[in-house]
Amino acid sequence: MQNISAYIEKNKVRFIDELFELLRIPSVSSKNEHKEDMYRACDFLKKSLLDAGAENAEVISTEGHPVVYAEKIIDPSLPSVMVYGHYDVQPPEPLDLWKSPPFEPEIREDRIWGRGADDDKGQLFMHVKAFEFMNRTDSLPCNVKFMIEGEEEIGSPSLGKFCMENKDKLHCDVILVSDTSMIARDVPSITTGLRGLSYFEVEVAGPGRDLHSGLFGGAVVNPVNVLAKMIASLTDDNNRITIPGFYDDVLEVSPREREEMAKAPFNIDNYKKEIEVDELDGESGYSTMERTGIRPSLDVNGIWGGYTGEGAKTILPAKAYAKISIRLVPNQSSKKTDELFIRHFKSIAPPGVRVSANVLHGGEGYVSPVDHPAYLAASRAYETSFGKKPIPFRSGGSIPIISLFEKVLGVKSILMGFGLESDAIHSPNENYPLWNFYKGIETITYFYREYMKGDN
Ligand code: BES
Numbered sequence: 351m352q353n354i355s356a357y358i359e360k361n362k363v364r365f366i367d368e369l370f371e372l373l374r375i376p377s378v379s380s381k382n383e384h385k386e387d388m389y390r391a392c393d394f395l396k397k398s399l400l401d402a403g404a405e406n407a408e409v410i411s412t413e414g415h416p417v418v419y420a421e422k423i424i425d426p427s428l429p430s431v432m433v434y435g436h437y438d439v440q441p442p443e444p445l446d447l448w449k450s451p452p453f454e455p456e457i458r459e460d461r462i463w464g465r466g467a468d469d470d471k472g473q474l475f476m477h478v479k480a481f482e483f484m485n486r487t488d489s490l491p492c493n494v495k496f497m498i499e500g501e502e503e504i505g506s507p508s509l510g511k512f513c514m515e516n517k518d519k520l521h522c523d524v525i526l527v528s529d530t531s532m533i534a535r536d537v538p539s540i541t542t543g544l545r546g547l548s549y550f551e552v553e554v555a556g557p558g559r560d561l562h563s564g565l566f567g568g569a570v571v572n573p574v575n576v577l578a579k580m581i582a583s584l585t586d587d588n589n590r591i592t593i594p595g596f597y598d599d600v601l602e603v604s605p606r607e608r609e610e611m612a613k614a615p616f617n618i619d620n621y622k623k624e625i626e627v628d629e630l631d632g633e634s635g636y637s638t639m640e641r642t643g644i645r646p647s648l649d650v651n652g653i654w655g656g657y658t659g660e661g662a663k664t665i666l667p668a669k670a671y672a673k674i675s676i677r678l679v680p681n682q683s684s685k686k687t688d689e690l691f692i693r694h695f696k697s698i699a700p701p702g703v704r705v706s707a708n709v710l711h712g713g714e715g716y717v718s719p720v721d722h723p724a725y726l727a728a729s730r731a732y733e734t735s736f737g738k739k740p741i742p743f744r745s746g747g748s749i750p751i752i753s754l755f756e757k758v759l760g761v762k763s764i765l766m767g768f769g770l771e772s773d774a775i776h777s778p779n780e781n782y783p784l785w786n787f788y789k790g791i792e793t794i795t796y797f798y799r800e801y802m803k804g805d806n
């Protein structure tokens with residue numbers, strides 16, 4: 351049997367050419383104008399999966415963006431692995447900050463540059479290529495299914511229903527996902543936790559029109575001033591969230607587990623340097639890794655209102671708006687948080703304004719077991735390809751559908767992500783190092799071997 355490293359070496363240019371074709375499709379799920387691009391991305395993936403050896407592949411419409419499903423069943427009595435990924439991407443704006451256009455991928459400094467290079471086109475494509483290798487070398491050891499969706503970046507609104515309606519088709523023993531990151535290139539790690547999310551848009555309305563700030567300022571409640579105060583009051587001096595009842599369901603992680611987590615070789619100086627900040631701050635009593643991994647957080651994602659154009663305009667604005675997200679830890683319910691937030695936010699509105707708050711999307715957190723046969727197989731796979739045992743760690747990001755997979759399909763997901771902090775996902779100049787792309791393909795191939803071999 352040809353080995354995977356040789357196969358990658360021989361085919362690496364083609365792998366990149368193919369991935370570039372996918373990266374050129376602007377499949378931005380949040381914008382209606384890209385509706386057709388969503389289908390183009392699906393058709394491309396369907397063809398890639400068939401070329402890679404899938405027996406059948408289909409593009410399935412949902413109430414939202416379509417899903418690509420493919421499978422190869424070598425023996426119904428063998429275990430089935432389902433690969434999950436998403437072909438949709440975040441909007442590329444602001445465009446002027448990109449060094450090369452977001453949908454014209456190119457290679458510089460041994461990295462692939464473009465929207466989706468990591469999140470998640472680059473990462474999901476590693477699975478397609480690992481699958482191709484196993485088919486070409488007759489070494490696929492179990493059944494494989496692929497489910498690739500197009501609504502992850504908007505909260506997977508149609509996928510829950512899709513799973514419910516396709517339980518038999520999606521039946522599998524474990525779900526494999528590459529849509530997370532590692533601690534560092536030389537610190538192989540497997541994500542064992544994801545945070546949940548509650549996301550709101552709020553509006554504070556005051557006077558019926560923008561007013562002259564000289565004639566009315568000081569006598570009429572200013573919605574922007576009010577919104578700023580309301581937001582400021584949502585966290586206290588210890589950076590704890592002040593919404594009554596908010597922490598009720600937060601599970602405190604045991605001191606022993608925290609000690610274990612603290613052993614992860616997380617480099618705080620690199621972290622600060624990477625994001626260009628001098629100091630870090632967060633909830634008192636917790637380390638940086640803990641603040642993102644095991645504690646909730648609240649952030650304003652955007653705030654606007656009043657005059658923001660060139661120069662000065664003296665007005666007292668009629669309205670103010672903000673988008674606010676709350677990251678949740680496992681065991682907190684996003685639905686319950688929605689209710690707590692909305693009730694609290696309205697309750698802190700001063701007289702003179704009307705406040706409304708709407709949920710945009712959300713989902714639950716997830717913890718992955720480190721004693722699951724597939725986790726252990728993944729761990730051995732990393733050990734083979736990186737020469738080091740991977741470290742389990744909890745990420746601060748969210749993939750809401752993962753907890754739904756557990757609830758609806760009763761199946762655990764293993765998060766074999768190969769991204770890096772420096773990949774700038776969701777930002778201008780998203781990139782994915784070639785090294786991680788090829789290493790990922792290699793490691794995924796070993797996963798299948800280890801999974802079927804078992805840990806004896
Ligand atoms: N792939 C990310 C999530 C991620 C990245 C998890 C890195 C862990 C490490 C995913 O595409 C994402 O961006 N999720 C959104 C949630 C969604 C509901 C918009 C997020 O975390 O903001």
Ligand code: MN
Pocket residue numbers: 436469470502529
């Ligand atoms: Mn993603």
Ligand code: MN
Pocket residue numbers: 440469503775776
């Ligand atoms: Mn994303």
